Amino acid sequence: MYEEQTNFKETKEEALRRVRVALLNILEDTDESRKEAVNERNKTMAIIENLTDGILLLNKRNEVEIISPPVVDFFRKEEAEVVGKNIAELLEGEDFKKLKDILFDDEAKKTKVAFRQEASIGERLDLEVTTVFLKDEVEERGVLIIFHDVTRDKLVERMKTEFVSIAAHQLRTPLSAIKWTLRMVLDGDTGEISAEQRDLLEKTYVSNERMISLINDLLNVSRIEEGRFLYKQEPGRLEEVVRTVIESSQELLKMRKIVLSEDIPEGLPLVEIDKEKIYLAVQNLLENAAKYTPEGGSIDISLEKHETEVVFMIKDSGVGIPESDHERIFTKFFRGENVIKMETEGSGLGLYTTRNIINAHRGKIWFESKEGKGTAFYFSLPLARQKTSEEKS
Amino acid sequence: MFKKILLIEDDKFLRELMNKKLLLMGYDVVSAADGESGLVMIKESKPDVVLLDLILPGINGFEVLEKAKKDPETANIPVIILSNLGQSEDIEKGLKLGAKDFLVKAHFTPQEIINKLKAILD
Numbered sequence: 001m002y003e004e005q006t007n008f009k010e011t012k013e014e015a016l017r018r019v020r021v022a023l024l025n026i027l028e029d030t031d032e033s034r035k036e037a038v039n040e041r042n043k044t045m046a047i048i049e050n051l052t053d054g055i056l057l058l059n060k061r062n063e064v065e066i067i068s069p070p071v072v073d074f075f076r077k078e079e080a081e082v083v084g085k086n087i088a089e090l091l092e093g094e095d096f097k098k099l100k101d102i103l104f105d106d107e108a109k110k111t112k113v114a115f116r117q118e119a120s121i122g123e124r125l126d127l128e129v130t131t132v133f134l135k136d137e138v139e140e141r142g143v144l145i146i147f148h149d150v151t152r153d154k155l156v157e158r159m160k161t162e163f164v165s166i167a168a169h170q171l172r173t174p175l176s177a178i179k180w181t182l183r184m185v186l187d188g189d190t191g192e193i194s195a196e197q198r199d200l201l202e203k204t205y206v207s208n209e210r211m212i213s214l215i216n217d218l219l220n221v222s223r224i225e226e227g228r229f230l231y232k233q234e235p236g237r238l239e240e241v242v243r244t245v246i247e248s249s250q251e252l253l254k255m256r257k258i259v260l261s262e263d264i265p266e267g268l269p270l271v272e273i274d275k276e277k278i279y280l281a282v283q284n285l286l287e288n289a290a291k292y293t294p295e296g297g298s299i300d301i302s303l304e305k306h307e308t309e310v311v312f313m314i315k316d317s318g319v320g321i322p323e324s325d326h327e328r329i330f331t332k333f334f335r336g337e338n339v340i341k342m343e344t345e346g347s348g349l350g351l352y353t354t355r356n357i358i359n360a361h362r363g364k365i366w367f368e369s370k371e372g373k374g375t376a377f378y379f380s381l382p383l384a385r386q387k388t389s390e391e392k393s
Numbered sequence: 394m395f396k397k398i399l400l401i402e403d404d405k406f407l408r409e410l411m412n413k414k415l416l417l418m419g420y421d422v423v424s425a426a427d428g429e430s431g432l433v434m435i436k437e438s439k440p441d442v443v444l445l446d447l448i449l450p451g452i453n454g455f456e457v458l459e460k461a462k463k464d465p466e467t468a469n470i471p472v473i474i475l476s477n478l479g480q481s482e483d484i485e486k487g488l489k490l491g492a493k494d495f496l497v498k499a500h501f502t503p504q505e506i507i508n509k510l511k512a513i514l515d
Binding site: 118167172173175176177179180181183184189191212215232277 | 403406407410411413414417475478481497498499500502503
């Protein structure tokens, strides 16, 4: 019996010893993990704090968890007074209105994982704000916001577009003088000229006209980039604009011996448009089609009503766009490899301008093309908002 | 009786060209090279039509137009803006201030400008 007891005691002690060792091991592991975690945290914080982009992490109650030095500067606050505060309190005042709109866009939260927008803080800062919604399977975890300072880029951009705009305007004056002089000489206002002189001057006149239209293109592009291109959007009829463009292009089509057929149905719904700009977009597409279609070719134009939009199509039997150029066709100053060789005039600004116009209307533009067969360009414009019966009355 | 046109234009060469064309087409022409004197001429010479540039030394074309339209003596004289500005904002502003038409110089030949003049004079 005694022996048994001793045995029992020994095994108990043995067990306890083993537990102790195991516990010590666990503690050691935990400590190790804690050290690792602290280490990782320090690393992460070092990265965050030394990034030139600003980082702001909000928990799901919109309270500030992490704020990096650039963001503290953007908000003109001290770090200590910011951490733990609700973000709404920190963004009071007119200066932060745009930023607030972005951060509290609940609609975006529901539908998107991340999005990027531009926001200015008063007059002093232009920021590119990337918002990332952190979620796991169970719930929202908060929001990560990355601020990229684009103030300087914006300033340079503004100066650039202003320069182009002034330059374009100043260039028009001497070109007007050339145009008027040539025209007056050609019209016989300064006396008779020989057939040879006439021929040369006519060609000079055409060159000058080309220059004037190039400057118009540049002017449009600079305005697009200033973001003040869309002047007046109101419910209008796309078919009317398209018909006006077709009418004014008759001479060009006749010259190029191109047959144009149109399929424009009656009773299309209204679309929200800036007529002048849509005119420009359609004109660019039609001019392209005419320029890059060999004599005797054909162009089809059609309009079609879809559920939420009207779709415009222009299809030609022209030279097409080489496969390798498809990706770059809408970029500024880009011209297709095959058309550069054709000696046709072109600034490389037409499609760039057109896409910007369509995008500004919240529309879409796309194309299908086969080299040697032809090209079809499409764009869609959303229908004008239906007025409710109350608004009508 | 020749119709009298007042040309307000600061570019000397453009002024000469337009002057020549107008004379050829049988108009009586007076001209001014800046806004101040243009405004004085509108009052003194009582033209049948004013061709008005916008970018002018001193007071600009918009101000000339505004003042001419406010003065009951000159309010009824038709004004055509002939400028190389031509953004929608400028055009709208010009027409709102009472201009009869807005022509971008680089987009019209002298003959086309005369045709616009004729349309207003008839």
